[in-house]
Amino acid sequence: MDPALKLITILIIAIEISFTQNLILNFIIIIVSLLILILNKISLKSLLYIFLVPIIPAIGIYAAQLINGSTNYGIILATRVYAYVFLGTTFTKTASIKNLIFTLEQNCKLPAKFAYGVLGAFNLTETIRKEIKQIKLAAAMRNVHLTFFSPTLYFKSIMSALNWSNLLAEGMTSHLFVEDSPRTHFKNININKLDYVKMIIIIFLVQIVLIKF
Amino acid sequence: MATLTIKNLKFNYANNKMPIFNDVNLNFAPKTLSIIHGPSGCGKSTLLKIIARLYPKYNEGISSGKIFLNQKDINLINELSFRKQIAMMFQNPNQQFCMQNGYDELIFTMENLQLPKDKISKKINEAIQFGNTSNIIYHPFDTLSGGEKQRVALSIIYAINPNIILLDEPFASVDYETRQILIGKLNQLKNMGKTIIVVDHDLSLYEKIFDNLIIYNNNTFKSISYKASIRKFEEFQISPAIKCSIPNKQPITLELKNISINNGDKKLIQNNSINFYQGYTTLITGKNGSGKTSLFNTLIKMHPFNGEIRLNQKNIRKIRIAKYYKNIGIVFQDSNKQFIKLTVKEEIQLSIKKHNYKLFSTIEIDNFIKNLGLESLLDQVVYSLSEGQQKKLQILSMLIMGHSVLLLDEPFKGVDLKSIEVINDMIKLAKTRGQTQIIISHQRYELKELVDFHVTLSNRKLEYKESF
Ligand SMILES: Nc1ncnc2c1ncn2[C@@H]1O[C@H](COP(=O)(O)OP(=O)(O)OP(=O)(O)O)[C@@H](O)[C@H]1O
Ligand SMILES: [Mg+2]
Numbered sequence: 001m002d003p004a005l006k007l008i009t010i011l012i013i014a015i016e017i018s019f020t021q022n023l024i025l026n027f028i029i030i031i032v033s034l035l036i037l038i039l040n041k042i043s044l045k046s047l048l049y050i051f052l053v054p055i056i057p058a059i060g061i062y063a064a065q066l067i068n069g070s071t072n073y074g075i076i077l078a079t080r081v082y083a084y085v086f087l088g089t090t091f092t093k094t095a096s097i098k099n100l101i102f103t104l105e106q107n108c109k110l111p112a113k114f115a116y117g118v119l120g121a122f123n124l125t126e127t128i129r130k131e132i133k134q135i136k137l138a139a140a141m142r143n144v145h146l147t148f149f150s151p152t153l154y155f156k157s158i159m160s161a162l163n164w165s166n167l168l169a170e171g172m173t174s175h176l177f178v179e180d181s182p183r184t185h186f187k188n189i190n191i192n193k194l195d196y197v198k199m200i201i202i203i204f205l206v207q208i209v210l211i212k213f
Numbered sequence: 214m215a216t217l218t219i220k221n222l223k224f225n226y227a228n229n230k231m232p233i234f235n236d237v238n239l240n241f242a243p244k245t246l247s248i249i250h251g252p253s254g255c256g257k258s259t260l261l262k263i264i265a266r267l268y269p270k271y272n273e274g275i276s277s278g279k280i281f282l283n284q285k286d287i288n289l290i291n292e293l294s295f296r297k298q299i300a301m302m303f304q305n306p307n308q309q310f311c312m313q314n315g316y317d318e319l320i321f322t323m324e325n326l327q328l329p330k331d332k333i334s335k336k337i338n339e340a341i342q343f344g345n346t347s348n349i350i351y352h353p354f355d356t357l358s359g360g361e362k363q364r365v366a367l368s369i370i371y372a373i374n375p376n377i378i379l380l381d382e383p384f385a386s387v388d389y390e391t392r393q394i395l396i397g398k399l400n401q402l403k404n405m406g407k408t409i410i411v412v413d414h415d416l417s418l419y420e421k422i423f424d425n426l427i428i429y430n431n432n433t434f435k436s437i438s439y440k441a442s443i444r445k446f447e448e449f450q451i452s453p454a455i456k457c458s459i460p461n462k463q464p465i466t467l468e469l470k471n472i473s474i475n476n477g478d479k480k481l482i483q484n485n486s487i488n489f490y491q492g493y494t495t496l497i498t499g500k501n502g503s504g505k506t507s508l509f510n511t512l513i514k515m516h517p518f519n520g521e522i523r524l525n526q527k528n529i530r531k532i533r534i535a536k537y538y539k540n541i542g543i544v545f546q547d548s549n550k551q552f553i554k555l556t557v558k559e560e561i562q563l564s565i566k567k568h569n570y571k572l573f574s575t576i577e578i579d580n581f582i583k584n585l586g587l588e589s590l591l592d593q594v595v596y597s598l599s600e601g602q603q604k605k606l607q608i609l610s611m612l613i614m615g616h617s618v619l620l621l622d623e624p625f626k627g628v629d630l631k632s633i634e635v636i637n638d639m640i641k642l643a644k645t646r647g648q649t650q651i652i653i654s655h656q657r658y659e660l661k662e663l664v665d666f667h668v669t670l671s672n673r674k675l676e677y678k679e680s681f
Contacts, residue, residue: 098317116311130355137515138545139553140538142614143567156553163596170271171309174301175318175369176325178293183324186333 001198002191003100004108009199010087013206017083023072024213025206026079033086040093054085097122102189113179120168127164131157214243214406215283215298215376217264222278224259224268226597233259236433237278241377246399246409246422247436250445251429252629253601254586257412258304260434261379264410265301266292282377297326301379302370304412304600304627306362307354307547315350315365322369336372343398344368349502356477359386359546359623360501360655367395371402378402380411382600385627386546388500388655389451393418414601414629415656416449448630454680455661463490466618466649467512469675472520476507483673484520489618494640494650494663496681499670505653506546508670509620512651513543524618539569542616546623546653548603549596551610557598558591560610570615572646581609584635600627605636612639618649625656633659657681 001009017026037047058078065074097119105115135156139146146153223235233256241247249257262268266287269276280287287295303309312318319340323333341347344364349357357365363386370378380399384392400422403409413419416426426442427434437445467489474482481504489495499505510516514529514537522529524540545551554560565578573581582588585605590598598606608624621640625633637659644650654660660681667681 120311134550135553137513138551140535141542141551141611142553142563143539143569144553144563145535152553159555160549160596166271167308168311170267171303172311173267173271173296174265174303174309175311175322176293176296176300176373177311177321178296178325181293181325182327184327184329184333186320186324186330188330 002103002107002189002195003095004103005191005195005199006091006095007100009202010091012203014084014087016206016210017080020210021073021076022210022213023076023079025209026076026083028209029083030079030086033083033090036090037086037093042089042093046089046093050085050089054081057081099189102185102187103191106185106189107191111180112177112183116172116177120165124161124165128157128161131160131164135160215408216243217241217299217377217408217410218281218284219264220279220281222260222263222276222280224256224263224274224276227273227275232432234429234433239427239434239436241408241410241425243376243408244403244406245424246403246411246419247425247427248416248419248423249410249412249427249429249434250414250416251434252586253414253605253627253632254590254599255429257429258381258599261301261381261410261412265299265379266295267301293325293327296375297373298375299377299379300370300373300375302363302366302381302383304381304385305547306359306366309366310354310362314353315346315368318365319350319369319372322373326373340368340372343371345394358502358506359626360388360391363387364391364395364501376406377408378410380409382412382414382627384413384415386501386623386655388498389657391501396422414627415658416446417451420446449658451657452661455664456680457664457667457678459677459679460488460490460493460666463493465489466491466525467651468523468526470521470523472511472518472522474504474507474511474516474518476504480673481507482670482675485674487668487675487677489649489651490666491649492644492647493665494644494652495666495668496660496664497651497653497668497670497675498655498681503670504673505670506622508675509543509622509651509653512620513538513541540616541618541620542611542614543620544608544611544622544624546626548600548607551607552595552603555594556591557587557593557595557606560595560606561591561613564610564613568613568615570617572615572643572648573613577642578609578613581635581639584638585609585632601629601632604628605632608636609639612643615643616648618651619643621650621652621654623653623655625654625658630658637663 013029058081061081062074062078065077101115101119104110104118105112132153135153136146219237219239222237223232225232251257259268263276264280268274282290282298310318312321319337320333323336328336341350344367346364346368349361349365354362363383367383384395387395396418399409425436426445427436465488469487471484471486472482473484497505507516511518514534529537552560554563587606590602604627611619624636640650641663664681667678668675669678
């Protein structure tokens with residue numbers, strides 16, 4: 001499926017589950033996402049990771065509702081957290097960011113500046129992750145042991161991320177990226193008609209579940 | 214073909230009162246190769262970026278004066294057509310790439326150039342051939358060695374095919390053979406009618422192909438006469454191989470036993486044993502991409518390996534990281550990866566406060582700061598230092614730490630001859646006080662008195678040699 005359509009579909013589903021209270025839908029979303037992830041050969045480690053990470057917020061939310069006396073609502077909220085995480089993971093594991101950029105630029109007519117901005121933002125998280133690792137190492141070499149909670153770590157990584165994003169714009173310009181000037185495309189991405197059909201069917205199915213249950 | 218003319222150019226960084234250069238008047242004709250040469254921090258990169266119209270846009274500086282491309286003020290030329298005519302290769306290749314690998318970066322650039330789809334493949338193939346990058350072009354940038362990244366960057370410039378080519382230390386991380394090949398290619402480009410401007414600290418191998426040597430003096434850049442140029446080139450004659458001894462029976466600090474290291478699926482070192490000796494300086498050389506930096510990463514426990522490494526007879530797998538790093542330190546190839554503070558002064562003071570062992574007295578440190586030319590930069594933010602200034606600060610900070618073993622990865626990259634001498638003095642002094650040093654360097658100037666032993670990395674083997 002085209003990455004842009006996929007993103008839109010997932011966003012619509014995510015919005016729908018945040019405005020409705022349907023436990024069954026939440027479970028269906030989690031199970032279907034899980035199946036897709038398994039079919040895409042997700043590693044056991046990442047699978048464990050997406051199960052464990054949401055556990056704290058999920059339990060927290062559930063506990064808060066328990067105090068209010070509404071157990072059912074608590075369960076819905078807790079599963080909703082999981083549904084979000086699974087939807088998001090399904091997207092990132094099955095869509096290539098590069099193709100998303102290409103389709104955003106070519107089919108959604110988003111200005112190239114924004115499309116590559118999205119790319120920059122995606123790379124930024126990776127950059128910050130590496131940056132944090134590097135800063136910890138550099139600090140250890142100087143007998144400074146930064147922990148996960150050290151403000152220096154965040155101050156410094158934000159500093160270098162900012163510096164990096166400035167340099168990125170300059171680097172792009174040097175490779176002839178000029179705002180608002182037309183570009184050609186080496187890889188043409190056309191949205192398959194079937195993709196629209198798929199999207200409509202999925203959203204339709206979600207509505208049915210919502211109405212029936 | 215294009216001519217570039219600079220008239221009364223002056224540039225101030227926003228927070229400085231003094232201009233870093235003024236009264237620059239230069240002319241660059243087609244079919245010529247000009248070299249710009251001067252000490253670290255004199256403003257060479259700044260000058261190239263102004264010519265490339267990247268400054269003042271990406272920097273809060275003020276420039277005055279005019280630059281003409283074929284008699285036309287560059288600020289009046291449409292941006293894209295300007296960029297098609299003048300392209301620049303940055304000193305730090307990491308700052309020029311926005312995609313994940315060379316192939317995607319080439320496509321991105323060609324799309325910006327508005328090349329039709331069917332021409333792009335052909336262009337890319339030519340560029341890959343020019344830079345001899347076929348085996349690295351699909352590799353993610355963060356797995357490439359410094360020299361490999363420079364070759365990719367050069368391929369991209371070739372693909373843009375501009376009339377005026379600006380190169381900022383294009384060979385700082387490439388090995389001598391590759392340097393020879395690439396300088397030959399610059400000559401080809403020149404003969405095709407290009408106007409080439411190179412900034413280089415190292416003047417070797419340019420003698421036969423240069424037209425114009427521009428030197429920084431009295432706050433400005435000026436062409437010098439042919440005769441004076443030749444005299445300058447003589448400082449850079451590569452000395453014949455220097456003899457050194459092969460160690461025997463010296464006390465061992467680091468012992469590598471049956472080591473194998475891979476990078477992805479590439480085998481770098483295979484089942485090799487070697488020792489490094491206490492209180493000596495060992496130079497490691499090897500081609501671009503042979504795995505020198507990966508070896509260093511292994512020694513600081515940041516890269517997986519098979520076999521056993523022992524530091525002072527203790528298996529390093531059994532030493533806790535925090536304790537291990539008190540004994541072994543590294544000067545990274547990329548200077549800005551070393552810094553954890555904001556300003557130059559803070560960076561030096563941190564090392565003084567946190568040192569493992571007091572190698573230098575306060576007076577000695579103050580002297581180093583002065584001799585390295587860092588005295589006037591103490592309050593400057595580390596990011597805004599020139600590449601050479603960063604390198605000097607980085608080495609000073611790591612030497613002050615007083616590790617018993619120090620690894621230095623390309624410590625002379627982009628540093629002028631005079632500063633190389635100062636750095637050498639510091640490293641030598643640290644050695645006389647007991648430090649063991651392992652240095653990776655392509656640069657061979659002034660190494661004679663510093664280096665005790667020489668190890669080469671080739672054919673996946675580390676081996677002691679009798680000369681370097
Ligand atoms: N944003 C800034 N603010 C203040 N000073 C700056 C800034 N950026 C650079 N400088 C200073 O301007 C001077 C020139 O820097 P530039 O990078 O052009 O030097 P360079 O000649 O290329 O040096 P190198 O040989 O080390 O690469 C340096 O002294 C540097 O510290
Ligand atoms: Mg420079």
